[in-house]
Amino acid sequence: xxxxxxxxxxxxxxxxxNEGSNNIVYGYLNxxxxxxxxxxxxxPKGKLVWITNNETVKEAAxxxxxxxxxxxxxxxxxxxxxxxxxxYPGHILQHTVRLFVYMPPNVSISSNxxxxxxESEDLTLYCxxxxxxxxxxxxxxxxFAQKSQLVGRSMYLNIKSINRHNAGKYKCTVTNMAGTASxxxxxxxxxxxxIHVTFEDHGSYKQLNCLAHGVPNLYIxxxxxxxxxxxxxxxxxxxxGSGKLILPNIPGxxxxxxxxxxxxxxxxxxxxxNGSSYFIPGExxxxxxxxxYFVTSNNNTQYGIKGQQVYLAYxxxxxxxxxxxxxxxxxxxxxxxNYFLKIMKVIDRVYHKTVSVNGSRLMLTxxxxxxxxxxxxxxxxxxxxxSADFTxxxxxxxxxxxxxxxxxxxxxxxxxxxxHYIGLQETFFVEYRKHFESHWSRVSAEEKSTAxxxxxxxxxxxxxxVYSKNAAGESxxxxxxxxxxxxxxxxxxxxxxxxxxxxGVMILMMVIYWCGIKAWKNKQRSSRNQxxxxxxxxxxxxxxxRPAHYDEIDSVYYNPINNTVYHQxxxxxxxxxSRQPLNDHLEDSEPNNMSSxxxxxxxxxxxxxxxxxxxxxSSDESYLVPCRNYIDVRITENEQQDTSIxxxxxxVEESSISSNNSETNIKIIRRYETLNVSDMNxxxxxxxxxxxxxxxxxxxx
Numbered sequence: 236x237x238x239x240x241x242x243x244x245x246x247x248x249x250x251x252x253n254e255g256s257n258n259i260v261y262g263y264l265n266x267x268x269x270x271x272x273x274x275x276x277x278x279p280k281g282k283l284v285w286i287t288n289n290e291t292v293k294e295a296a297x298x299x300x301x302x303x304x305x306x307x308x309x310x311x312x313x314x315x316x317x318x319x320x321x322x323y324p325g326h327i328l329q330h331t332v333r334l335f336v337y338m339p340p341n342v343s344i345s346s347n348x349x350x351x352x353x354e355s356e357d358l359t360l361y362c363x364x365x366x367x368x369x370x371x372x373x374x375x376x377x378x379f380a381q382k383s384q385l386v387g388r389s390m391y392l393n394i395k396s397i398n399r400h401n402a403g404k405y406k407c408t409v410t411n412m413a414g415t416a417s418x419x420x421x422x423x424x425x426x427x428x429x430i431h432v433t434f435e436d437h438g439s440y441k442q443l444n445c446l447a448h449g450v451p452n453l454y455i456x457x458x459x460x461x462x463x464x465x466x467x468x469x470x471x472x473x474x475x476g477s478g479k480l481i482l483p484n485i486p487g488x489x490x491x492x493x494x495x496x497x498x499x500x501x502x503x504x505x506x507x508x509n510g511s512s513y514f515i516p517g518e519x520x521x522x523x524x525x526x527x528y529f530v531t532s533n534n535n536t537q538y539g540i541k542g543q544q545v546y547l548a549y550x551x552x553x554x555x556x557x558x559x560x561x562x563x564x565x566x567x568x569x570x571x572x573n574y575f576l577k578i579m580k581v582i583d584r585v586y587h588k589t590v591s592v593n594g595s596r597l598m599l600t601x602x603x604x605x606x607x608x609x610x611x612x613x614x615x616x617x618x619x620x621x622s623a624d625f626t627x628x629x630x631x632x633x634x635x636x637x638x639x640x641x642x643x644x645x646x647x648x649x650x651x652x653x654x655h656y657i658g659l660q661e662t663f664f665v666e667y668r669k670h671f672e673s674h675w676s677r678v679s680a681e682e683k684s685t686a687x688x689x690x691x692x693x694x695x696x697x698x699x700x701v702y703s704k705n706a707a708g709e710s711x712x713x714x715x716x717x718x719x720x721x722x723x724x725x726x727x728x729x730x731x732x733x734x735x736x737x738x739g740v741m742i743l744m745m746v747i748y749w750c751g752i753k754a755w756k757n758k759q760r761s762s763r764n765q766x767x768x769x770x771x772x773x774x775x776x777x778x779x780x781r782p783a784h785y786d787e788i789d790s791v792y793y794n795p796i797n798n799t800v801y802h803q804x805x806x807x808x809x810x811x812x813s814r815q816p817l818n819d820h821l822e823d824s825e826p827n828n829m830s831s832x833x834x835x836x837x838x839x840x841x842x843x844x845x846x847x848x849x850x851x852x853s854s855d856e857s858y859l860v861p862c863r864n865y866i867d868v869r870i871t872e873n874e875q876q877d878t879s880i881x882x883x884x885x886x887v888e889e890s891s892i893s894s895n896n897s898e899t900n901i902k903i904i905r906r907y908e909t910l911n912v913s914d915m916n917x918x919x920x921x922x923x924x925x926x927x928x929x930x931x932x933x934x935x936x
Contacts, residue, residue, distance in 0.1 A: 246277035272317030281321035339414030362407035378404035425506035430517025445478035445500035467590035493523035526621030527553035530583035693723035
């Protein structure tokens, strides 16, 4: 067996025919294009393939592979790859090119192929084109019976002060390597239309025609407008596109007011008249006639006041005029009633819109003398087409009901329920006063059911009542309700009371401290003078240099002390003073001596003498009688302890001002509250009668 052995050889020189610079191949839109790929085959032979978008579009075991297709706009700038396929990895070759598709230009003058322009205005046409390569030619043509080429190759065509002779078709043509494209626009010189509206009564239906005359004869119609005589819009009516309107017959509306009013149509051929709106209006007034009718703004409930005259108002519309009037009161016809007619603008609700219409008002004068004059007042009107009637229920004007109030500290919010709507402007008044006052103050609330009264006194009782006023008069007043404002809570007041108590205690401690120092000085002087009488009395220490002595007591200051001294005051006065460091304000000679002492102060009371002392001369020293209540200061030395003063402790429970039943506690607190430094002086004597009248520690000068 023989074998032919060949050496493998890789393919080479893979090229693409008609490839330009930058690996670009050119083609034309929708014209056949062939892409040719050539290669020198290797050993063994392989295959050639064309690939685009990762898809194989042509494959064959040849050395030259041709791919035929018609380029589209989507193929522009698409990549095409030619490659070899082999079982040997080293035998793979490929080459990629980009396809450039020459396309004819796109030309557009205007999206609207017919352009209307008013006469005498300037016209500018723009030839808008696009091309992916160089444009060879651009030209404008006027498409009349004989074509005429316009001068210029600009993209713009300008016509100054256009007139109707310039109307026609205009063409813009653009040429490039791939072909030629053009666009045509029709120019029409327009005149604004004139509008004329006609009316046709066909019996079973009524028709309005909007006739427009202008150039061009193509019109756009807006929806119709129905307005009252006073130009109030009633409704919109749709147009059928031809300017015709058939009035619909709507029960409860057409048979009532007969569709009377202005009917306005608007048409446009897109020509502006002197710069105004494109739409030109035309109108027609439909003078419909029929039986009279009462407008919806009438109030079938009206109010009066006994003993006064009331005027009942009836608003109506009647075309033609009223021929006869009848008045029925509580089902009884009357012929002697007073009334007068007035032609005027009245308010009506037409097709769910509140508008002003041309109508009349009948004012009926009623003298309300008794309860029987209240009731039903029917007015019946007649014209040549028929009749209509309307009834007013005349009621007495009563006071507001359901009075309710919400109280705050300085405000009262009052609510009430008024009378039913009476067709007149109504003002409510809230009167109020304190329970012990006779004068009523008041606030007003127009067309409301709530009022707020400000500036009131907290925690006070007030009387309230409500009434109303309108053109008919003043209603009766409601029943009086009684309310009480809330208590005003003030944190500032609580703080002030607490601060006053703290300051009072501080002042008390200062006075006791000062009294103790003064008593200690007096005792020192008394011991130096060795008073033979043995009775310690308070001394005058203003100068600090005078010897101890008794002051004379004038007879007018002397009174025996009651046998019984208030035991509670005694207990409080007998409490020991709490300890407190000595003041730096002591005299310079005292601090060193006082540094090792404890000062105890106590208030002692002695039973008063049973003797009746006659009034003596104030100059006689034998009549000096020590006060039964005085301050006794005892000083004990302790060299090993720091100097301190025990201040009197106040029993908070016994002296609480919150107690409403303990007069004793209140008096004790007053004792401390009135014990001020300003009340103390050099004398320790006190009036005995003051001890009995007010248990407060007081020093007389």
